[in-house]
Amino acid sequence: MSVLSWNCRGVGLPWNVRFLKDVVRQEKPAFVFLCETIGRHDRVEWVRRQLGYEGMIVVEPQGRSGGLCLLWKEMDQGKLLSYSQNHIDIEVRIEGMEVWRLTGIYGEPVRANRRKTWDLLRHLARDSNLPWVGIGDMNNICSHADKKGGNAYPNWLIDGFNETLMDVGLIDMSLTGHQFTWERGRGTSEWIEVRLDRTLTTDAWLTVFPAVRLYNLEGSESDHSPLLLIPKRYDRSQNCTHFRFENAWLSEPMCLEVVKDSWEENSKSDIQEKVKLCGEKLLVWGKEITGDFAKRIRECKVELKQWRGRRDTQAVQNYKETKKKLFLILDQREIF
Known part of the structure; x- marks a missing residue:
């Protein structure tokens, strides 16, 4: 049982659908939260069917920006609690587990409006005493170490976000993998990397899932990396190999x-x-x-990690070429 979160910048784009299919095929998340879907309900419904999920809540975009979607595998596992342009909140009921709460969050992108996100977290914290986890593109950072390149991040934004987390009892989870989840200007003098996507939990939720891990996944065509939240250690040896027509x-x-x-x-x-x-x-x-598609995909992702943290011209070019190769493989692997 895991949760995938991704600012996809357009859920209906063919390459994003291919990427989602591959991640879902490999990681089998029980819940998928998508923000900046920029897609109407019928388009998101089509993606839901492509991915094979039963439950779905959609918040349609305003104009050509925004839009949220939360999918879950089995219909009776999720119950809607509330939603807005910036969040979807559900109660999770899985047989054999304590009832808990999952919130997909899309923080206000405009700095002047960040207090709206802080107020949203405070409001959500008052709504329920269930063990709680929030995941998504928070558009907030916790320290200057969460940003690389560009101008220094304003202290009032860092302090305001941290004060909010303290007030509502939320813990910022550590991230396994590359420590930045958003980038702009790769290969230029204005290259910026920031950890905007994160997972926030209460002590009560961590008590239910003490072995939780949060991973930064590679290979996205969006400027955001997806996050994969796994509430227990993932035993890949349990995966079964099934025949699929390529x-x-x-x-x-x-x-x-x-x-x-x-x-x-x-x-x-x-x-x-x-x-x-x-x-x-x-x-x-x-x-x-x-060839073995899974092996070729893994090799591409290893190459991406190798080139990602480097800023010299050749490394940037290698990163771009490897990314193109990965998406050509995903395109070939499309399954009927």
Whole structure:
């Protein structure tokens, strides 16, 4: 059970949908919070179906900016408590767990309006005594170490945010991975990196999930990195390998021959057995043709981490080329 949060800067964009599909496929988050969706309800509904989630709350954008969406895997696991242009708050009920509260937050982007975000947190804190976690693009930082490049961040904004967290009893979670979640001007003299996306929790929530980890995911086409909140240590050895038909195979003439041969070889088997054996044969053949997609994606992400923190011209160029390669692989991996 995990929570994915991402300022996607347009949920309906093809590359964002591909990226979301891949993250959902790999990490299997139970909840997905998206901000700056810039998409109407019908478009977000289409994305929900593509990702395979049942529950959904949508806050439509105002004009060409904003918009929020919170998805959850099973309908009866989430109950809406409140929402606004800057938050979606739900009660989470999962069998065998204590009831808790999840809030997706999109902080006011205009500095002059930041107090509205602080007031929102104070208001939400008074609404319920349930164990509480908030996640999203807060548009606030906790210290000068949360920003690299550009002008110094105003002290009154840092102090105001920290005072709010103290007043309402929220703890800023440490981040595993790259310590900045937003960037602008990569490769230029005006390159800025800031940790705008974060997770805030109460002591009560940490008592329920003492082994929680927060990860910064790589490879996003947005200027924001997604966050993955995992309330317990993630055991990847529990993942099962399932057959999936890869879009890239359709461009290979041999694909049809592999299917025909398998079907004929197992003509006396029942339909379920035929499909199983055909899938196994396609999986072996497909790896020889297109390679192991998961391995290629992992290699790209390792390269991205290698180049990300460097500011020399060659590193910036390598980062951009690796990012293009990653999204070409995701495009090939599109599944029917």
